[in-house]
Amino acid sequence: MMHDxxxxxxxxxxxxxxxxxxxxxxxxxxxxxxxxxARALLGALxxxxxxxxxxxxxxxxxxAAVELSGRRPELGSDRWCVTWKLYLPDGTPLxxxxxxxxxxxxxxxxxxxVEAIAERPDGACVPFLPYPTPLRDETGRLVGAIxxxxxxxxxxxxxxxxRESEARFREQFENANDxxxxxxxxxxxxxxxxxxxxxxxxxxxxxxxxxxxEFVPAAAAERNRRILSARPESxxxxxxxxxxxxxxxxxxxxxxxxxxxxxxxxTPNGFHGIGRDxxxxxxxxxxxxxxxxxxxxxxxxxxxIVQSLAHQSFQGDDASGARASFQGRLVALAxxxxxxxxxxxxxxxxxxVVETALGGCAADCARFSIHGPPVPLHPQSAVTLSMALHExxxxxxxxxxxxxxxxxxxxxxxxxxxxEPMLSLRWEESGGPSVAAPARSGFGRRMIExxxxxxxxxxxxxxxxxxxxxxxxxxxxxxxxxxDCRPGG
Amino acid sequence: xxxxEGKRILVVEDEPLIAMMVEDMLHDFGAIVIGPAxxxxxxxxxxxxxxxxxxxxxxxxxxxxxxxxxxALEARGVPFALATGYGESAVGVALAKPYGGDRxxxxxxxxxxxx
Numbered sequence: 001m002m003h004d005x006x007x008x009x010x011x012x013x014x015x016x017x018x019x020x021x022x023x024x025x026x027x028x029x030x031x032x033x034x035x036x037x038a039r040a041l042l043g044a045l046x047x048x049x050x051x052x053x054x055x056x057x058x059x060x061x062x063x064a065a066v067e068l069s070g071r072r073p074e075l076g077s078d079r080w081c082v083t084w085k086l087y088l089p090d091g092t093p094l095x096x097x098x099x100x101x102x103x104x105x106x107x108x109x110x111x112x113x114v115e116a117i118a119e120r121p122d123g124a125c126v127p128f129l130p131y132p133t134p135l136r137d138e139t140g141r142l143v144g145a146i147x148x149x150x151x152x153x154x155x156x157x158x159x160x161x162x163r164e165s166e167a168r169f170r171e172q173f174e175n176a177n178d179x180x181x182x183x184x185x186x187x188x189x190x191x192x193x194x195x196x197x198x199x200x201x202x203x204x205x206x207x208x209x210x211x212x213x214e215f216v217p218a219a220a221a222e223r224n225r226r227i228l229s230a231r232p233e234s235x236x237x238x239x240x241x242x243x244x245x246x247x248x249x250x251x252x253x254x255x256x257x258x259x260x261x262x263x264x265x266x267t268p269n270g271f272h273g274i275g276r277d278x279x280x281x282x283x284x285x286x287x288x289x290x291x292x293x294x295x296x297x298x299x300x301x302x303x304x305i306v307q308s309l310a311h312q313s314f315q316g317d318d319a320s321g322a323r324a325s326f327q328g329r330l331v332a333l334a335x336x337x338x339x340x341x342x343x344x345x346x347x348x349x350x351x352x353v354v355e356t357a358l359g360g361c362a363a364d365c366a367r368f369s370i371h372g373p374p375v376p377l378h379p380q381s382a383v384t385l386s387m388a389l390h391e392x393x394x395x396x397x398x399x400x401x402x403x404x405x406x407x408x409x410x411x412x413x414x415x416x417x418x419x420e421p422m423l424s425l426r427w428e429e430s431g432g433p434s435v436a437a438p439a440r441s442g443f444g445r446r447m448i449e450x451x452x453x454x455x456x457x458x459x460x461x462x463x464x465x466x467x468x469x470x471x472x473x474x475x476x477x478x479x480x481x482x483x484d485c486r487p488g489g
Numbered sequence: 490x491x492x493x494e495g496k497r498i499l500v501v502e503d504e505p506l507i508a509m510m511v512e513d514m515l516h517d518f519g520a521i522v523i524g525p526a527x528x529x530x531x532x533x534x535x536x537x538x539x540x541x542x543x544x545x546x547x548x549x550x551x552x553x554x555x556x557x558x559x560x561a562l563e564a565r566g567v568p569f570a571l572a573t574g575y576g577e578s579a580v581g582v583a584l585a586k587p588y589g590g591d592r593x594x595x596x597x598x599x600x601x602x603x604x
Contacts, residue, residue: 300586300587304588311509327589330587338585451522
């Protein structure tokens with residue numbers, strides 16, 4: 001019996017599913033026993049419950065029924081309903097004598113599955129599910145009915161929120177400029193937004209159920225499949241560029257971000273993809289690259305022509321030294337350009353600049369050593385430094401460490417660790433012939449002590465030591481990296 | 490006596506001033522210059538009739554790529570270096586323009602050795 005079971009539910013949030021179970025349980029209880037206990041139990045329930053006599057007059061209602069209906073029913077005179085006004089879900093008014101409880105009593109049977117809306121005296125409307133059930137005595141005679149009203153307004157609200165949210169996403173799906181599509185694991189399309197049909201120039205029916213491979217060039221299809229199946233365990237999206245057949249036979253390039261979709265137990269069940277057409281961008285990039293390549297080619301050709309002009313101009317034995325110097329400088333300049341071109345003229349690494357300059361001069365790598373941390377150089381700094389290093393190399397080849405088989409050049413640099421980091425670079429020759437400061441300041445020396453120092457906003461010092469030339473260069477790192485924009489560079 | 494002494498080198502270069510200089514450089518090293526050819530057609534004709542030890546080929550001849558010349562040289566087993574302003578990484582055995590005589594002789598000597 002019910003006495004020792006106590007209230008079946010704990011206090012808490014509205015839970016229509018629980019309330020429905022409760023309503024069914026109440027309907028199944030034999031009410032013939034102790035009415036006092038039954039009422040105590042019903043009064044403690046958080047679900048609206050009331051009873052009537054065989055004529056439908058209200059004989060009992062609990063506090064939850066007052067809260068749901070927004071009123072206190074008149075015991076013994078209100079019939080069938082505790083609620084004030086009733087409507088069907090479509091808004092049609094429902095007379096009290098036509099309500100589910102009236103039907104249950106009239107037809108002596110439980111009524112289920114009817115939804116109604118109660119209007120409170122204050123105007124608020126509550127959608128609910130009634131569970132009217134006839135009550136009979138031991139002989140089976142109808143003595144009244146019990147009704148449980150389950151408030152489903154929260155469920156209704158949630159349903160509406162889901163519908164609204166779905167409508168919102170549907171709107172985004174339909175109107176997005178980006179391509180949105182899903183496919184099954186065999187890469188057959190399961191949905192596409194209008195952006196896809198528009199871009200491919202085919203109706204939706206020609207897409208759904210068709211393999212993605214029908215819309216991409218054969219080579220790309222294989223590659224796409226590889227990319228997508230590469231990491232089946234990954235839950236992250238994969239981003240890649242794919243070629244897609246356009247409507248006029250033109251191949252488009254799409255940037256696609258796709259990932260595996262999974263069913264609730266985690267088994268992969270398809271793919272979801274978002275893409276955009278980057279054909280124009282790719283075309284522009286290619287055009288720009290061709291243009292840069294072509295321009296670069298012409299600059300080099302022009303340098304070669306300048307070289308040829310010098311070659312023709314400095315004819316004769318006297319001029320051969322000058323011709324060689326000039327040619328060397330031109331080649332050094334072109335070398336720095338090549339290095340920068342391979343880095344798209346963004347920056348060059350100090351180590352590479354030093355290596356290129358020394359490598360162009362000393363054929364044997366064992367003749368020099370290079371040590372230092374990575375330092376990015378602004379293109380202009382890289383060119384000036386390349387030219388200065390070329391002068392040092394040429395000088396070493398003529399008079400210094402590279403003029404004897406034993407000579408060695410060591411280039412090392414470090415960066416100071418303070419607010420304004422400075423680069424200190426040291427060129428040190430050893431094992432060559434004894435050197436002395438030249439009487440006249442030649443181009444090489446001016447290039448290093450003036451042009452380089454000026455370009456780098458730093459200091460450059462040449463020390464003609466007996467054991468070999470030492471050149472020390474100091475410059476602020478910000479200037480070298482091109483972050484210092486003061487004029488003069 | 491250099492590695493190029495008496496060697497027959499085909500020069501394919503459309504820029505006359507550069508062609509002149511390359512000719513001078515090769516003469517200085519004792520090589521015999523075939524050409525210079527300024528177009529694909531001229532170069533192909535020379536490859537057809539002349540005996541060659543090596544070739545120096547400009548990649549771009551007045552906007553026309555010299556691939557056909559490279560193919561013809563390859564078919565005849567003539568080693569060649571590609572002179573290019575696009576930087577050395579662009580193709581196989583390459584000479585980045587501008588280049589000095591030392592670099593030219595090093596590259597050509599390497600080609601002749603590898604034959």
